Amino acid sequence: MTTSPSHPFRGVFPAITTPFNADGSVDHGFLREHARWMMAAGCDGMIPLGSLGETNTLEHDEKMAVLETLVDALDGKPVIPGIASLSTAGGVRLAQAARDVGCGGLMALPPYVYTSDWREMKAHMAALVAATELPVILYNNPGAYRTDFLAPQIAELAGEHANLRGVKESSGDVRRVTALRAILPESVDILVGLDDAIVEGVAAGATGWIAGLINAYPAESVRLFELARDGRAMEAAELYRWFLPLLRLDVVNKFVQLIKFVQEETGHGSARVRAPRLELTDAEKAEARAVIEAASGRVPVGVGA
Template sequence: MSNASFWKGVLPAITTPFHADGSVDHAFLAKHAVQLVDAGSTAIVPLGSLGEAATLSFDEKVAIVATLVKAVGDRVPVVPGIAALSTEEAVKLAQAVKAAGAGGLMVLPVYVYTSDWHEAAAHARAVLGATDLPCILYNNPVAYRTDILPAQIAQLAGEFANLQAVKESSGEIRRFAAIKELLGDRLVLLVGMDDAIVEGLAMGAEGWIAGLVNAYPVESVQLFELARDGGYAASAELYNWFLPLLRLDTVPKFVQLIKLVQAKVGLGSETVRAPRLVVEGAERADALAIIDHAIATKKA
């Protein structure tokens, strides 16, 4: 499969909706995915950190992929995150979600265990080698304590033709230039932090695995297109309005906060799975001040 257009555009890291009893709300999940695609999203990325994947069972993950494939799989690819406590489980999940209709995979480091490159590479090779689906390599050293450097990304890209993109979430904008220097256009670069989207596009990224898109799908696609086509000058007004919300994507309670934004704009519930709890007290008041200001100042 060509990487010409598979990863370009806004790829929502879709949240996992829960009923009050903690079970997955598949009806809303399907409805939400349709809303995101209707707004111009080019893929749906479930089972990531924002999707609370660490709290989902293996069977729940496969069922979520099946629901999304049924809802939007004929329009855009469903690209689940592959994260697990063990390499064996990650390989099995990669194979199971392909059988459920996934169109690609996002390959994460293993949960919990902080690794060196020797072990992280072995894990990535096992997952990439277990599938013929096109894959994204996800680098997020802040969250996973494993930093995959540009030269190491290049090494894997040289070994696996199905590695087509990299989601770079180190927060170090110079990484984009370093990857391009080594690989040219071999991999599609994806921005993985909401508050770096305009900067990332300026440095050669072509896709955005986005978080606040769950609450503001139309505005997210508009911001992406303005920044892609006209740079900072064209996108500055919308970016400045959006930035306080986008920064909610890069704090420890980003799941709770993004779901709170969804609830406030009528695109979801703030229900999360323990150990996460909904934000309360001063923390909630501070978040609502940001959200309410954004709602009040959003242009039609």
């Protein structure tokens, strides 16, 4: 465990998937079991209701039920939900409701659909950060949300809001980590948001990882982060070479379907998704299955299933 009160966002945080029953409802029994399984592998908290959690397909009451289940399951370890909404007011309401059910932090996303200039995006993010006293991660993913928060802009926001304590950097450019580390206060942690950039991101100064394939491979993910963090370059490189074909499933358009399919194939979940997403085609499943089977035949020594 690497989190502390002064650095609540250091370590490994699964972007946990949302499991669904055959009738499309949320499978809370599996959600609880799955979260505890990943925490037992050495994770430092849980991030539900993100992109991987299909938050845009969940109604407000479903989101709150997910948070209540996870807060109870983690028994004091931080639950850090994604806060995303079409409107600023909706995001503020969700942030406050998350606080009220016991979440330990928040991950603030830019608004769905609408994108604009820094003045408007800053106002939106500032409202989410100021909605509660909880520590907040700013989520920068220009590829997905069409809003790109640059290092000076994030530093401006952090200078005005002491509870902005983390940045999830998902631009795909590890130079952003270097730029952020050079300009942000030491109290603000930088977390890698793309699975196939974790070793490079840590080398550039990141101190956390919000991970996707961890939903199927928690022990391997935690081990990789620890090796990179501790400067054990040769061991990290060996594990990374094995893991990269799987980690690259996190950075394509159907990453939600693919990661859930990997969970199902490895016995750690279901491939069910909610529309507008559809489950993978047979050809896509065959391609993903080949990646899984190749990896399963050469698991590095020292990491478990």
